[in-house]
Amino acid sequence: MVKRFLVIGFISLTATIYAQDSIVQQNDSIPVQVKNVVLETENRPTFKHSLGDLTLKLNEEGDRFMKFGLNTQIWLRNTENNPGTLVNNLPQENTYDAGLRTLRVTLQAQLSPAYQIYLQVGVNNQSFISGGAAGNGAGKKPAIFFMDAYNELAIIPQKDFKTHQENKFNLYLGAGLHGFNGISRLSNASTSKMLLGDLPIFNYPNIEVSDQFARQIGVFVRGEYNKFNYRFAVNKPFAVNNQPNIGETVDNNQPGKLSYSGYVMYNFLNKETGSTAFLPGFYLGTKKVMNFGLGFYSSNDATLSQPVEGIYKRNNESVLSADFFTDLPIGRPSQEMALTFYTAFYRYNFGKNYLRNISIMNPGDTDYNYTGNKALEGPGNARNLLGTGNLWYTQLGFVLPKFSETIKLQPFASYTMKDLEGLNEIGSYFDIGANLFVFSQSAKISYQYSSRPLYDQVDKKIFDRKGEHILVFQLSF
Template identity: 50%
Template sequence: MKKLIMISFLIVMQSAYSQDSLAIKKKPEELPAKKNPLDIGDLKINLNPAGDKWIKFALSSQIWLRSIENNPGTMVNGVPQDQTYDAGIRRMRLTIQSQITPFYSIYFQVGTNNESFISGGGTGTGATGAGKRAPFFIHDAYNELAIIPRNNFQTGKPNKNNIYIGAGLHSWNGVSRLSNGSSVKMLAGDLPVFNFPTIEVADQFSRQFGAFVHGEFNKLNYRFSINKPFATNLTPAIGGGAVDNNKSGKLSYAGYIYYQFFNKEVTANAFLAGNNLATKKVLNLGAGFYFNKQSTLTQPLKDVFESHNTNIMGTDIFAELPIGNKNKEMGLTLYSVYYNYNYGPNYLRLSGVLNPGTVDPGFKGETALEGAGNNRVLMGTGSIWFSQAGFVLPKFSNILKVQPFFNYALKNLKALNEPGSYFDAGINFYLYGQNTKVVAQYSNRPLYNPTTKMIFDRKGEYLLSLQIVL
């Protein structure tokens, strides 16, 4: 895997050098006049001459190549394995956004996630082989009405304040910026996942059905929603921790606000960028929440059940700072967030993205609380502090930008007897802005003993991610 990452690095560098060389050799009259080579533009069709009725398309693809150090006692496809090489589709999306009238718009996104050689299977799982024909499902589907639009419909000038309302399957989430994070403008190879507090339990890939309002009041950006969570019905073990069970059917409430000290961001959709290559000076301070009554269940005694509320708070800071000579296009991106989670007593979730492993019943050594494959402690009742930083190196090419980055998460959860540190380190290679991105990343995670709930080992994972966005 290390050789694969090095080869990919050399290919990217050679491509950038070749493109620059060609550009130098061309005569001036052969080059496009006044065209930014990084500007690919939108896939947009105007439906009237004024341009206030339109339909816009977006395509994105993230392909992963990995080398995984498996947790002890892992089988892959029925064979014990300490290390696994795999390839998969992390995300593949088609987005359609349309403004039907100046006041009314729709947003629709479909796609697939997490298909590898052994996981993500839909109708193909079984006799035709594991992992084949993964489901293609709806991510977002909502309608939106402009009460006060971003731009005045008559003059076209920006309004100081704006407000929009909408309803449907949406991702106008609460808690933090990262809980509303864009999956195509990430700083690292992936989002940390614990930023979505009900991911794939009471939501559908971080979306819930409901109504929302969002907008701006001068430099204060806000979003609030009332939703109907997806149904959960897990049965807790006697004397065990809380599990997801919202049979009482209570609504959930979420909100997130942030103050923009410098440049303002345009929120034409729900997703907030984690990385804009520090092209503009940005400093945002935010806070948010998520609340769902009677959403989890414990069984302190046999046939005695107690319901618990989910109550999550987050506060964060996001900064992008251009540095030095503008011609060098250097910049620093920083983000830090503190989460306080309360799902009920000793609630704990374990998960591994694109996990290829299953438990080996014949394994005789020390096993991990996390289970098999690349499973890790994801989140639970307690707190998580997460920070990341990236730096765009000085410009040396008209085609390529390079950005090293580092992530760190400290998880202090009630069900464990020791806090755990998780980190990722890597380099982003950007070709034509953020439309094409190659990520080389190493991640490291702790493993907990299932009895002592203390850390006894650590495992790593190498990732090469190939991303295209149009």
């Protein structure tokens, strides 16, 4: 019934929006202006590729401004729970819910051509049972927090301040709570332009452990040299003092060592540039992009293990990655088709048999009275996220031939292979679905089905699979 509800809802929304097609065409590309605030839009005769930015210009030249952004992502979901799950203290094999996956408000203040302040505030992962503040119920009134808060200085700007000529080499220096991560393109991903309904999360190896929602506090440099794009950072990880059981390795950075990260990519075709940390997951064929990247992350004494009772050992954390991304228009220009492809290889080393589970808006708790075969991952929609070992991730999207002036359809699929030291069988994870873009890249409705393996607690081999249906409503500018 729930699956039918999700499909019917998706089809109904599609039909409703398509019925408005001819009306919307009449009002295409009309800039909105309120006093000094301008909603910038692209003047295109067909599909608009961006809703633009809400920008307050502070001078006539436009090199001093304040830019505001908003990103909301709403989920309707049907989850097949792992065995032995309680939902609101009752056993439940299948759960349907609605949730606020992300809500972000951003401010980018270019106070002078050389100086920038960037702030991002919001909430994540609020459902009927998760994300609530104390005293307000399990899901009510989640706490708002800063995801980004940093200052940035142009040491060598992209354009010379006086001549306005492009510099082949540019360098920016920043400090604060930031997301200029190393490792991979996906570790610097834009949540407003994801190819899939969500990121795979293992692209953030320290998520909500020694970082704050994929951010750490420190100093970073970023910039370009010809066709190379680079970013490096030295940060102070957030303190984590987990204690391991016998034979276990956990996050524990009590000695307080710094972390070092970097990512360098080479642009074979059009250059990708940006004034923030975030790289898009698609361009819908509006640019010819093909990049190859290498990245790393390291922090000494970041984990703690207990090989035998009473004996503890500290371990260094290291991550290496190589990835490839391309987004290209294909076929006749009038069809406006596009191909998006991304693949990445990660080598994680956190110490012997390190293994970490995670869940997104998990609806469940453990049923301790359940006598069946429980999953190593835990209750609800939990999965083995990452661990010491190798991970390979690939995603593919294809924009179908043009059938509307205001709508585009992009089927997608992804595959993840996890070969982790703490498990006795390689795991395969699958995602499949489609994006329905409405008016622009910034407004979309997505359907995604995800399939995950479940591991036995004893032999650590796969004994079952579970799935999850997600209908996503996203708007960003």
